[in-house]
Amino acid sequence: MTTDIETISMLRDSLERYTAEQYDFLKRWRVLEQPAGYSAAAWQNYAEFGWLALRLPEEEGGLDGDAVAQGAVMEVVGRRLLMEPLLASALLATGLVVKLGSPGQQAELLPALAEGRLKLALAHEEQLDGQSCWVEAGQLTGAKQGVLHGDAANRLLVTARDERSELQVYLVDATGEGVERQAYRLVDGRRAANLRFFGTPAERLGDEGSPSAADVLATAFDEASVALCAEAFGAASCLLEITNEYLKVRKQFGKPLASNQVLQHRMADLYMLKEEIRALTRTAQQAMLLPAAERGRVVSGARAYICHAARNIANEAIQMHGGIGVTEELEVSHYFRRLMVNAALFGGRDWHFTRFVESTLKSA
């Protein structure tokens, strides 16, 4: 399945136009000041433009967006540092509903997701290794942490073991009985939550006709990793542009910083990193069509390289800006913090690097 190129470029254009007007760096300040950690108004606009239906099948009025289409959105998310749960709800959680949900669940959830009435968050990570969350007789027990947008979500998708000890995804009312939410701010201003479940009513996402939840989750995590590559590309290329302009304008010792060869060469190195991020993002997107083992190898390789490369660009952007680079006032520090979060989600650099290396040395 590939999304056609016109659809993708229309999507990209409309997102760029809207965010240029409504989500520039100054307007984003107001979003940062909101206690919710995102803009409810922007979220409604995304719904009206159809962007929240990106992951829905065409027969549900969606765009059936593949990794490239998702990347077009995520690149803008990275360029504009959008705060809304596009990755968590519109891509990741919606994707799980599309792949795992029973026909009844899809009929109930998908329209609400596309219209922006429903926000979902996936709760997967736990403090201890393994899946200690379990469901018995429709009741969920255990704890999750670091759930991106976990406080904004109306409902949660929670991974847990069923009575046969198989991994499943459960639908839980986030505001209902038996859920304790501890919400907090991330370094980039978005919000996350730790969750505890005490015999919380939980409905399995899917039915007898659904594919294996473990397989679907593995694919979904790779898909999210690829989306993060595109976000990193958007943020890193902005940082490069901003820093490049700054070097031309800022004068020291009576001449622009740009006239120093040591800085020219460092900028050339950043350009190389940026081009590698671009290329590997595309490679990872194409890898989503490969069989699981090869897909995982390529996606993790791209992710490991990109985490490192993008953070390198962020570090250098601060250094070349000098003191102003670490201030709240300048965009640079905001990109820096977004890339910090980006590199920590869905397995950090070391996890992906290990997966890439072990898989590469095995397959050779």
Added chain:
Amino acid sequence: MNKTLRDRAQRLREEVREFCRHEMPAALRDKSHRHQVLDKDDYLQWMRLLDAKGWVVGHWPQAYGGRDWSSLERFVFEDELARHGCPWIIPFGVKYVGPVIYTFGSEEQKRRFLPGIVKTEEFWAQGYSEPGAGSDLAGLRTQAVRDGDHYVVNGQKVWTTYAQWADWLFCLVRTGNDGKPQNGISFLLIDMRSPGVTVKPIHTMDGYHHVNEVWLENVRVPAANLVGEEGAGWTYAKFLLKNERTAGAIVGLAWHVLERLKKLARETTRDGQLLIDQPLMRNRIGEFELRFMALQEVAYQAVESMVEGTDNGGEASLIKVRGTELYQEVAEALVEALGAAGIAYDTAALHSAGLPPLGDDDVGGILKEHFYNRAATVFGGSSEIQRNIVAKAVLGL
């Protein structure tokens, strides 16, 4: 990217792979497997073998005996040959001067020189660098003074690869001194047998004779051997350097040494454990693999963007810098992993079928490659020049 183009490139890759596996003459394959020193006859055999396949000038237009390859096919061809450890394609005729002649040369020059280049009947060398003009090529001082229907050339060229075998030298000379140093440079074709041409070897640390000084003393060159216009040589030189930087071979070379390193790590036990299972080595190989993936993907997509015309002008520099850095570092790691065998170097084994004093039969060749590839980040535009290009041409700094 056009699917037909991509399919054509893939078919070419498979043909080249088949050729490397089954059609390479055993003696040549053996030498190239050991990274041994090849002599002129080996190269003649190799280049003519490629010509018989129609590949040696595959990137030329059909009108001059080529196949009109796209940049992608050219890239795939060079990449695949290098992956199999094939001999170098000596580029001075087929890649450098040939395209200059068919693009800017006279009809007479095309008729006279192109067939000999395609068939490798004449060897060429490149007269660019001088003692005072390396990266700053426009600073060259070799003089050509018009005397009737000849030029009289005086000066010195350096780093001239395989000048000892060359029949012809394409040479940048100064015919004027007005204005910018780039003005007044001309492009001359010089017969190496002309009186006044002296070739002196430069010995490199691999113990081999690749490069030379070429001294030119009152060498008389027919004016008919001037390519294009007098004083326009810088334009042709830049055109040539652009061709020089399309090297797809660097990806294949990096792959080749990385495969060799993995093979060694899987077969070598040290301190009671296979190298591949030792955490530091495993991490090192893993980092190389990751960088190789980045190099390969960047290179492919860059070449595709060149075909589509969407490139930003920095891609060739990027591939060269990243490719040569990786190639050097992997070769260095490989030599280190050889342990005691990595410092034993008997150059005699490079020329004969004899075994090196320690290690496998290719160990001497690996060392030779390690020594020689230290120059990979220097020649063809040093890494620093490549960064200058990116900073100026792409970033506008």
